[in-house]
Amino acid sequence: MGDHHHHQVRAEEFEKKAEKKLSGWGIFGSKYEDAADLLEKAANSFKLAKSLSTVNVINVWIVSGDQAGKAYLKLADCHLKSDSKHDAANVYAEAAKCYKKVDTNEAASCLERAVNIFCEIGRLNMAARYYKEIAEYYEADQKIDQAISYFEKAAEFFQNEEVTTSANQCNLKVAQYAAQLEQYEKAIKIYEEIACQSLNNNLLKYGVKGHLLNAGMCHLCKADVVSITNALEKYQDLDPTFTGTRECKFLSDLAAAMDEEDIAKFTDVVKEFDSMTPLDSWKTTMLLRVKEKLKAKELEEDDLT
Known part of the structure; x- marks a missing residue:
């Protein structure tokens, strides 16, 4: 319990220092970088508090997952204000990991923000990867309509990036779930298209x-x-x-x-x-x-x- 408590307290101290830094007068541009550094430490301490806990595991998971997630969101905000878009997108992805066990919608929303930034800076392969991850969050939560929609987006991005294998993986998921929802024509079209594509490929x-x-x-x-x-x-x-x-x-x-x-x-x-x-x-x-x-x-x- 001692270790968990120690990390929790440290995390809260880092967060307070960061808040102070953010609300202070920033004469030089380093205010956001300094706050980002403190928030990163806070987020990591919150994560440590979570993983070291053996007492009341679920509550700590939720509290620390949530707190680490919130610290990461503040950190992403700092990166955006200092125009480090790539860093911000990566931090949103970290926030999503923290929220994953707590709140699927919040996790998906964090990843969606990461995707928007990756699209903006032209990293479409990363956008595709995270669209697929959002789909998998919804799939695990049995939210089939949302899962289909994000697997479709991921497939489209993978296809544009010519990553055919990943595009096919996502499309096969769409077909599987469309058929489950009795959308047979949609599923048939996907299975037939992938079969046609695969005929001329020795591996497939x-x-x-x-x-x-x-x-x-x-x-x-x-x-x-x-x-x-x-x-x-x-x-x-x-x-x-x-x-x-x-x-x-x-x-x-x-x-x-x-x-x-x-x-x-x-x-x-x-x-x-x-x-x-x-x-x-x-x-x-x-x-x-x-x-x-x-x-x-x-x-x-x-x-x-």
């Missing part, structure tokens, strides 16, 4: 059948046999090697079961594929949706007879 070629499988699953979710049949023809034209894959057979067997409205066959096809290649939770969710639609159709027809 191996991923093509996975992207086409995901796109096919989104087609299945629309419960439209014509749509999935056309898609499968298109995919085999696009990539002749797709025809011989288990993924292609899986999709066409599922389409056949759908066409015949045969739930037992559908379930067997899924079980067999899963025994060879375990299905992840996203695919399981998609397949359950298709199965529900099949069941609903069966009930409708029972009612009619």
Whole structure:
């Protein structure tokens, strides 16, 4: 407890000195640099107070995370006033780390400020990285709409900087979540585009059948046999090697079961594929949706007879 208390007290002293420095008369331009130096020490002490604490961990996390965050925000302000934009952006990113466990919105807002500065000074690769990080904050918080929006921004920036792998990573997240929200067309477009891009790249070629499988699953979710049949023809034209894959057979067997409205066959096809290649939770969710639609159709027809 002693160490924690010692760092907390030091942090508060540094912060008071910085406040005094900021409110004093600055005859020379060094007022902000001096305050920045003191605030940096304050922020670091607040962080130490947090990590050394074993008593009442959560409260200290929140108090110190919050206080360190606030000290960093003041520090960023000092950097901006002395026109050190790059330093200010880095400090906003540090503030975001402090707020991360405390308040997602505040953490995202700090990173957004960092992004705006990086855009202003032409560091677009940094802006892209932090957009992706904001998306991940929202993803961890299950705020899917915001996550999609920031993954899209990150993808666009990565694409402009020609960092294709990172752009694809972000776009695949957009597709995954769009499909979860039943925005199947949006997801299909992304999976198909990434599959097309990857065909001519020796490193990415191996991923093509996975992207086409995901796109096919989104087609299945629309419960439209014509749509999935056309898609499968298109995919085999696009990539002749797709025809011989288990993924292609899986999709066409599922389409056949759908066409015949045969739930037992559908379930067997899924079980067999899963025994060879375990299905992840996203695919399981998609397949359950298709199965529900099949069941609903069966009930409708029972009612009619």
